[in-house]
Amino acid sequence: MKCMYCGHTESRVIDSRPTEDGSAIRxxxxxxxxxxxxxxxxxVEMVPVYVIKRDGRRQLFxxxxxxxxxxxxxxxxxxxxxxxxxxxxSIEKQVYNLLEEEIPTQRIGEMVMAGxxxxxxxxxxxxxxxxxxFKDIETFRQELxxxxxxx
Numbered sequence: 001m002k003c004m005y006c007g008h009t010e011s012r013v014i015d016s017r018p019t020e021d022g023s024a025i026r027x028x029x030x031x032x033x034x035x036x037x038x039x040x041x042x043x044v045e046m047v048p049v050y051v052i053k054r055d056g057r058r059q060l061f062x063x064x065x066x067x068x069x070x071x072x073x074x075x076x077x078x079x080x081x082x083x084x085x086x087x088x089x090s091i092e093k094q095v096y097n098l099l100e101e102e103i104p105t106q107r108i109g110e111m112v113m114a115g116x117x118x119x120x121x122x123x124x125x126x127x128x129x130x131x132x133x134f135k136d137i138e139t140f141r142q143e144l145x146x147x148x149x150x151x
Contacts, residue, residue, distance in 0.1 A: 001029055001040055008033035049095055052104045061103070063092045066112060073127040079120050087115040121147065 001011050008031055015028040024043040031038070049061040067088045074084060091111045095103060109131045116124040125143065134140045 003031035003034060003036065004038050005036045006031060006034040011038075046096065047101070049100070050102045051108065052102055054105060058102065061095060063088050066091055066108065069127065070112065070116065070123070073116060073123040073130075074120060077120050077123055079123060083119055087112075087119060090115060117147075 002009050003011060010032040011029040012032060013027050014030050014037070017026055018024070019026055019041070024041045027040045027042060029038055029040060030036070050058045051061050052058055067084065070084050070087060071081075091108070094111055095108065113124060113128055113131065116127050125140075125147065128134075128143055129140060132139075132143070134143070
């Protein structure tokens with residue numbers, strides 16, 4: 001690591017610890033040339049994943065879009081925000097663990113619905129009604145029958 005004070009390329013690590021959110025490693029270093037100390041952060045570089053929309057457009061994967069959709073489905077329900085965040089984190093891990101550069105929205109939608117089904121059935125039905133674009137009450141009833149049949 002290059003020293004920010006003298007530009008020397010050799011330093012030693014004095015202390016390493018994860019950041020509060022666990023997304024990076026904080027390293028305290030000491031330059032072997034000038035003996036001054038500095039801090040660096042090491043973070044995993046994420047490969048960008050593109051979402052293929054229904055109309056064929058490609059868009060960078062954004063977990064915040066999933067979070068806002070889930071929060072909208074859970075509106076006026078007693079679902080803790082921590083549970084929503086855990087679900088979003090789980091979906092994000094699933095997406096990146098696929099090791100694919102592109103993923104269709106249908107696949108992400110199925111992940112969200114599977115998680116919502118476990119979290120809150122009303123939120124699941126709300127999300128499914130928008131995601132699956134229910135056209136009429138009969139389609140809605142079929143989804144409810146399917147949900148009740150799984151119990």
